[in-house]
Amino acid sequence: MPDSRSWLARPFTERSTQIFLAVLTLSVLAITLLHVLLPEGHPLHVSTFTVTLLGKYLCYALLAVAVDLVWGYLGILSLGHGAFFALGGYAMGMYLMREIGDRGVYGNPELPDFMVFLNWQELPWFWQGFDMPAFAFLMVLLAPGLLALVFGFLAFRSRVTGVYLSIITQALTFALMLAFFRNEMGFGGNNGLTDFKDILGFDLRTDAVRIALFIASGVALGLGYLLCRGIVGSKLGRLSIACRDAEARTRFLGYRVERVQLFIFVVSAMLAGVAGALYVPQVGIINPGEFSPLFSIEVVVWVALGGRATLYGAVLGALIVNYAKTVFTGIMPDAWLFALGGLFVLVTVLLPKGIAGLFAQRGWGRRSQSSAAKTESASGSRPIEEATA
């Protein structure tokens, strides 16, 4: 319900956001403490491997939140969000490559190994500046943001929506994958960027850096979640739902629907970029595989499983599916896709609103069908009074 608070302060007053932030903070803290305080071999000790794995999940969760923002609240089913994730990852990867300096196999202080191998004499123009972390981190936001801006401007201006837009986003990520596979592109081709050594001068292989990256992923997820909740709870969020459900009607109210779509799409792409940038130093590699259309579709499955248009559902979906993936591919690698498919069918049949739908039924969600009647009878004109206060 509209109220008089500013859009960034509003999320802190929402119960679901408070619970989400509390759970996230406590989990990140608990895992860090269990890792640091308990000796190795203790049954409750969390290994470095697990911490990094969880950090990876958190990056995926942020990506899922970004997808839910455009899919759940704007109705744009992007099957190409992996592209923005990968671009953010490449921006980070390029910085990490430059950070290697002369410690590469060929010992060239300027050129990354793969360029020396390809017999390149000097650094291509688009690699300039990536030795400066501030510039690289800016590019983490700008590269996906710009792509989304140009792509979105063209698509939304021509009023491409629905399944056509989904197909075009899919084509976008596929085209980028093919391009990045080529050695001439200057992004390491097939092998991508890897063999990273340092980040900001700290050795990537040390426990402290791994923990720091894990915590950074948690913080990024928390901030990204808050930003999205801020947008979704503002008048702009209600406007985006209006665009989702009745685009033509919204236009007649005098809103520029394509600008709403463009703005939210760009914000979402930037969040995906940040997720990719934090993902790369934790997995130690970025290659064109991240552009694969399959990956982007998988992200959509996480969000669908978790529950659309709730944001916390997207986080739950990403964590659950990826945990299941890790477990399954460990036990029976061949059965994973069947398990994923089965999970998807099961949730679609039994929980059409996803896992988050379970919470909404218990009155946790903002406005489920059953709870709407309840709040109404309980508090007649409460929102208006609340807004006055």
Added chain:
Amino acid sequence: MSLLKEMATRDRVFDFLTPRTSPVDVTHGPILYLEDVSVSFDGFKAINDLNLTIDDGELRCIIGPNGAGKTTMMDIITGKTRPDSGSVWFGSRHDLLRMSEPEIATLGIGRKFQKPTVFEALSVFENLELAMATDKRIFPTLAARMSGETRARIEEVLETIHLKEWHAREAGILSHGQKQWLEIGMLLMQKPRLLLVDEPVAGMTEQEMERTAELLTSLAGRQSVVVVEHDMGFVRSIARKVTVLHQGAVLAEGSMDAVSSDPKVVEVYLGESDG
């Protein structure tokens, strides 16, 4: 010299200093003026040399058999369809043919569609909030806060459309008639100068119809209202002046009694219903 003078007018330098008055100039009478408008779709002439004038504050009913071009006419006024020829003026200053849909909406032409389209996932209150005439760019919308003034305005409209007890409910659960009123309420939030209302009572109960008639007549005077309707009883209950469209042109115009006794009208329209 006149240019210098203009530059010296300090209140023109900053837009916000100019007092906010409606830019629509109605000093010369009509608020809406269509002249020789024609449009055809694949050779079919939907509108054929249509001439129509609506006075400021008038409540006008437009009737006509199916395919007479009523909806197409609305589409032209709101900028959805571009005519092949002719001119459309809003007041004496604004050429609607040169403006985009959002620009026309912002200028003060509100349209209610035949099928009520409200934002079903949003509450009645939020529907009205979105419809309000205000800065509709992205960042002002993101930073928008609910002010006392805005709330008062929304509550006033809620009162007018009889949906006060429903303000917190999702618009999706409203009855058909209530959705129609909510739509009219959304139009009122835009403080329009001209309301285009397409078949407001289709599918309404007798009682809902009466309330709608009350609502529309109470609006006239403050706004100009153009109602397109099939229901003759309803038209008779609200109309002061009726325009009959036939094959994309005006067939007759006048009071309901005058029009319904016009032999041409009886032939093409009323005659059919008599058998």
